[in-house]
Amino acid sequence: MDLVAFADAVMDRLLAVGLQSLMLAALVWALCRYLPRLDARTRAWLWWLVATQMVVGLVWHAPVALPLLPAESVTVPVATITAASLPATMATASATTALDLSAPVMQESRFDLGVLLLAAWLAGIAVMLANTLRHAWRLRGQIERARPCRDRRARAVYHTLVRRLDVAAAPVLLVSDEIDSPMLARPWRPVLMLPAANIAGMGDDDLHMVLHHELAHLQRRDLWWAWMPALAQHLFFFHPVAHLAAREYGFAREVACDAVVLADEHHAAHDYGRLLVKLGVSPASAPALAGASPTFRILKRRLMMLQSTDSPLREGALVLIIGIMALAVIPYRVTARTAPVVPPVVAPAATPTPAPVADPVIAPTPTAAPQPVLVAAATDMPAPPAPPAPPKVAVPAPPAPPPAPKVTPPSPPPPPALRMSGTMSIGNSRNGDAYVLIDGDDVTMAGHSDDIRTAQRLQQGNAPVIWVRKNGKQYVVRDAATVQQMKAAHAPVQALGEQQGKLGEQQGALGERQGELGSKQGELGEKMSEIATGQAAAALRGDATRDAANDRRMKALQDEQEALARQQEVLARQQEPLARQQEALARKQMAATDKMHRDVDRLLGEAIRSGKAQQL
Numbered sequence: 001m002d003l004v005a006f007a008d009a010v011m012d013r014l015l016a017v018g019l020q021s022l023m024l025a026a027l028v029w030a031l032c033r034y035l036p037r038l039d040a041r042t043r044a045w046l047w048w049l050v051a052t053q054m055v056v057g058l059v060w061h062a063p064v065a066l067p068l069l070p071a072e073s074v075t076v077p078v079a080t081i082t083a084a085s086l087p088a089t090m091a092t093a094s095a096t097t098a099l100d101l102s103a104p105v106m107q108e109s110r111f112d113l114g115v116l117l118l119a120a121w122l123a124g125i126a127v128m129l130a131n132t133l134r135h136a137w138r139l140r141g142q143i144e145r146a147r148p149c150r151d152r153r154a155r156a157v158y159h160t161l162v163r164r165l166d167v168a169a170a171p172v173l174l175v176s177d178e179i180d181s182p183m184l185a186r187p188w189r190p191v192l193m194l195p196a197a198n199i200a201g202m203g204d205d206d207l208h209m210v211l212h213h214e215l216a217h218l219q220r221r222d223l224w225w226a227w228m229p230a231l232a233q234h235l236f237f238f239h240p241v242a243h244l245a246a247r248e249y250g251f252a253r254e255v256a257c258d259a260v261v262l263a264d265e266h267h268a269a270h271d272y273g274r275l276l277v278k279l280g281v282s283p284a285s286a287p288a289l290a291g292a293s294p295t296f297r298i299l300k301r302r303l304m305m306l307q308s309t310d311s312p313l314r315e316g317a318l319v320l321i322i323g324i325m326a327l328a329v330i331p332y333r334v335t336a337r338t339a340p341v342v343p344p345v346v347a348p349a350a351t352p353t354p355a356p357v358a359d360p361v362i363a364p365t366p367t368a369a370p371q372p373v374l375v376a377a378a379t380d381m382p383a384p385p386a387p388p389a390p391p392k393v394a395v396p397a398p399p400a401p402p403p404a405p406k407v408t409p410p411s412p413p414p415p416p417a418l419r420m421s422g423t424m425s426i427g428n429s430r431n432g433d434a435y436v437l438i439d440g441d442d443v444t445m446a447g448h449s450d451d452i453r454t455a456q457r458l459q460q461g462n463a464p465v466i467w468v469r470k471n472g473k474q475y476v477v478r479d480a481a482t483v484q485q486m487k488a489a490h491a492p493v494q495a496l497g498e499q500q501g502k503l504g505e506q507q508g509a510l511g512e513r514q515g516e517l518g519s520k521q522g523e524l525g526e527k528m529s530e531i532a533t534g535q536a537a538a539a540l541r542g543d544a545t546r547d548a549a550n551d552r553r554m555k556a557l558q559d560e561q562e563a564l565a566r567q568q569e570v571l572a573r574q575q576e577p578l579a580r581q582q583e584a585l586a587r588k589q590m591a592a593t594d595k596m597h598r599d600v601d602r603l604l605g606e607a608i609r610s611g612k613a614q615q616l
Contacts, residue, residue, distance in 0.1 A: 007118035014121070017057035018239055020331065025050050025241045031321065032159070040259055043323065047607035048225060050245040051232035052440050057331035058235060064330055121238075128234045129533035143191055146174035151199050156545050157207045158192075165215055175199065181279045184214045198279075206275050209261050216257040226250070226581075255305045276302060378485030432472070432572050435604065439464040444490050458616075468604055468613060475613035482607050489599035492592045500585050514571050521564050528557045 028046045033040060055064070149155055155173065161171045162579025171190040179195050192214050202210070217223065229246035236242035258276075261267060436455035440462060442450060447469070455467035460475050466486060468476035477483070531550050607613040 001596050002591050004115060004594065005588065007114040007116060008591065010121070010588075011114050011117055016063070017054055018236070020057060021050065021054050021236075021239065021241045024053055024329070025244060038321075040252050040255035044249055044256055046321070047249040047252060048228060051249065052227040052247075053331070054232040054239070054242060055235050056329060058378065060331045068255065114246055124237045125234055128237050132230075132234070139185060142176055143174070143185060143193070145178065146176040146191070146193055149173040149175045149194060149199075151175075153204065154194065154199055154207055154211075157204060158211050161208065161211050162216060165212075165219065167215060167218065170215075182214055184217045187227075188220075190218060190223065205267070206278075207270065209267055209272055209275055212261045213257050214263065216260040220253070220256065222253050226253075242558040251301060255302055257300060271347070284392060298370075313600045322599075337414065338363075351506050352354070352432070366498075386503060397465050416573075432469070434469045435466045435481065435600070437464070438466075439483060439487065442487075444487070466607075466613075467516075468603065470608065474616040475608060476616060477607050477613045479607065479612040482603060482612055485603050486600065489596050489603065493589065496585055496592055498587045500589070503578055503582050507575060507582075510571050510575055510578070514568060517564050517568050517571070521561060521568075522556050524561050524564070527573050528554060528561075531557075 028050055031046065032043055119271060148160075157171050158170075161167075162596070171184065171192045172194045174191050175196045176193045179193055180198075182192070184192050186192055199207075208368050226249070229242075229249045232242045233246050258272065262269060414582075423491045434445070434451050436443065436445040436447065436451050438452075438455050438459055445452060445455075451467065451469070454474075455465060457466045458467055460478075463478065464483045466479065466483060468475040468477065531554050535550060604613070
């Protein structure tokens with residue numbers, strides 16, 4: 001993928017995920033605000049899902065399409081263009097077969113701005129990552145400089161808690177002079193560090209509550225789950241929702257561990273509150289840490305949460321809330337409903353039949369061959385009954401004119417054949433500039449059809465040639481390297497066009513099947529209408545008897561209609577992924593066409609400056 005196209009895709013995903021995260025964060029905030037009985041464990045999961053939505057939405061390859069917008073009519077054009085059938089004058093190529101080679105300066109600037117935004121985004125991630133690595137290095141040094149805990153009282157309380165809580169792999173208990181509050185560090189081979197200055201001033205109950213709080217983090221695997229909000233902060237460092245989700249998740253997990261400690265019958269809320277005030281504030285600068293409150297505001301909120309005595313919500317309500325939030329995490333995009341695609345049918349135009357008159361002798365005149373036109377596929381409906389014939393009135397025939405002499409006008413000379421049977425790529429010229437590349441039977445051009453004939457006159461035998469009109473001057477290029485570079489510049493666009501054509505064939509095949517089903521549905525509807533008309537006529541005549549055979553026929557026709565409707569629905573669902581693929585190819589086509597414009601302009605400019613292009 002081209003760098004410009006990649007930058008455009010990344011910026012689009014960042015914008016879409018940012019908007020969806022705003023709505024999801026607002027929903028979570030409303031739940032936490034207006035459901036005071038929502039426990040801290042559920043709050044932590046909800047904010048974790050907000051961060052997860054941002055990460056998943058960015059790396060998700062194809063967001064889920066929500067067909068909420070009204071359907072638009074879709075027609076798959078089918079056309080065949082041969083070089084021999086090109087008219088003498090051609091305006092701009094049609095939207096279904098031409099490649100738009102006019103790239104406005106505004107579009108190029110937008111793509112250039114996308115590359116700059118991509119570079120700024122990557123630079124911001126690099127700064128965030130460097131800051132995280134710096135704190136991780138600092139934490140590693142603190143762990144290496146910490147020493148094993150020798151305090152017998154603290155070790156006794158710790159081992160008692162480990163046995164009572166049934167902790168399978170208890171972390172190593174260390175003492176550090178560089179920290180102010182207890183903390184659990186490192187998700188792999190975790191360690192529990194206590195501040196050396198505060199151990200002597202803690203009673204047995206304080207040590208019990210502190211160690212229990214940190215072991216609760218271990219049992220909840222908070223150090224592992226914290227990486228998702230941290231990753232969202234790094235990828236969306238510019239988005240306030242990412243920082244809000246990380247902060248609220250950290251607060252909710254601390255409150256959840258506080259609730260685990262208070263659930264122990266030996267501890268009271270006011271004792272635990274005094275302990276939190278004593279520990280104070282200690283910012284945790286890395287996601288692999290779980291310790292004291294990072295700010296005074298968070299400490300105040302934790303103290304207020306200790307006063308909550310409401311019972312939590314029921315498990316069913318919690319499952320419902322988390323289920324709804326999990327569905328909201330899936331990235332989506334609102335699209336239009338897919339309408340049935342009916343391919344046009346090529347049919348010869350019917351020649352109008354003149355009204356019957358007397359048989360005058362008229363000299364035949366040459367008539368042009370009927371031209372193929374596009375008509376919509378019609379449902380085969382039986383012809384209505386013929387109206388009664390009008391009374392015959394004898395009309396005297398007019399006198400026949402004298403026979404005209406049979407004169408055959410000379411046929412016009414045929415246009416010179418282009419004698420090309422290969423592929424042709426047609427595009428629009430811009431600012432009067434044009435070019436034609438002829439290589440064997442392949443023609444690639446941007447301009448008028450007459451420009452092909454001009455390039456043919458300059459061709460020497462079967463050798464490739466490039467004719468160029470730039471700034472009102474004409475040039476010819478015969479350099480083989482330049483010809484190959486020009487063909488290479490057009491190759492990606494032509495390859496994408498072939499892929500779009502194949503998808504169009506699949507959509508056309510499905511459209512034909514849908515058309516056949518529609519014809520059958522029309523026939524069934526006519527039969528049902530005939531039965532209903534007969535029953536209505538019988539009711540008007542006062543015939544109260546009901547024909548059981550007609551009822552059975554009506555029921556059978558209704559069953560067939562329902563079966564056909566289900567088949568139509570299946571075909572419509574098969575059309576949806578093809579339409580999404582066409583949309584993706586169209587975006588790639590736009591990026592490839594923009595790159596082709598730049599490459600062609602560069603190649604032709606270099607050929608003119610270097611003298612490979614000879615002025616005519």
